[in-house]
Amino acid sequence: DAKTTQPNSMESNEEEPVHLPCNHSTISGTDYIHWYRQLPSQGPEYVIHGLTSNVNNRMASLAIAEDRKSSTLILHRATLRDAAVYYCILRLGGSQGNLIFGKGTKLSVKP
Amino acid sequence: EAQVTQNPRYLITVTGKKLTVTCSQNMNHEYMSWYRQDPGLGLRQIYYSMNVEVTDKGDVPEGYKVSRKEKRNFPLILESPSPNQTSLYFCASSLKNRARQETQYFGPGTRLLVL
Numbered sequence: 001d002a003k004t005t006q007p008n009s010m011e012s013n014e015e016e017p018v019h020l021p022c023n024h025s026t027i028s029g030t031d032y033i034h035w036y037r038q039l040p041s042q043g044p045e046y047v048i049h050g051l052t053s054n055v056n057n058r059m060a061s062l063a064i065a066e067d068r069k070s071s072t073l074i075l076h077r078a079t080l081r082d083a084a085v086y087y088c089i090l091r092l093g094g095s096q097g098n099l100i101f102g103k104g105t106k107l108s109v110k111p
Numbered sequence: 112e113a114q115v116t117q118n119p120r121y122l123i124t125v126t127g128k129k130l131t132v133t134c135s136q137n138m139n140h141e142y143m144s145w146y147r148q149d150p151g152l153g154l155r156q157i158y159y160s161m162n163v164e165v166t167d168k169g170d171v172p173e174g175y176k177v178s179r180k181e182k183r184n185f186p187l188i189l190e191s192p193s194p195n196q197t198s199l200y201f202c203a204s205s206l207k208n209r210a211r212q213e214t215q216y217f218g219p220g221t222r223l224l225v226l
């Protein structure tokens with residue numbers, strides 16, 4: 001799977017929006033962009049994914065740059081429960097299913 | 112409730128004593144996988160299974176075995192555990208995992224300490 005680059009850590013205040021960036025300059029036209037997060041002492045959980053268009057779900061929004069070389073996960077109103085490590089992952093077509101987790105971004109949320 | 116379960120959640124053992132960590136999913140998923148998570152190294156895949164009786168090595172398979180006799184279960188076997196297998200282990204599953212938009216569901220993790 002192609003490589004992604006994320007900041008090591010970010011901080012946010014509770015109830016404010018959070019924009020988590022991800023660079024994936026080597027992305028190919030058929031790679032999907034997936035985001036997972038890992039809350040403390042839990043397994044990773046799926047957040048959102050997209051290909052070209054921006055995506056919204058109940059957890060977050062995903063904004064994908066027009067050239068697809070970067071994307072941003074948007075949490076509209078951060079809560080204390082959103083404190084986690086967020087992973088940006090590219091999924092190739094026909095892959096064996098290996099999710100290549102990088103180091104992710106550790107998000108801290110201050111009350 | 113759709114879920115992936117792992118047992119035990121915590122295990123302390125000694126070098127060389129065979130152990131099995133069980134993983135079960137109730138979503139009729141074809142694909143199952145084991146990962147280990149270590150500080151500074153992130154999550155790495157150990158083994159995966161595309162379907163019953165079909166298993167293959169991931170990135171770090173040494174010292175581990177798996178089996179897939181039934182669709183719902185995918186146990187991880189450590190025949191002779193060593194201290195470098197002390198880690199946090201996660202089982203995951205997804206429907207087929209050939210589609211790029213498929214998501215994986217992870218279990219709660221098993222923390223293993225090998226003395």
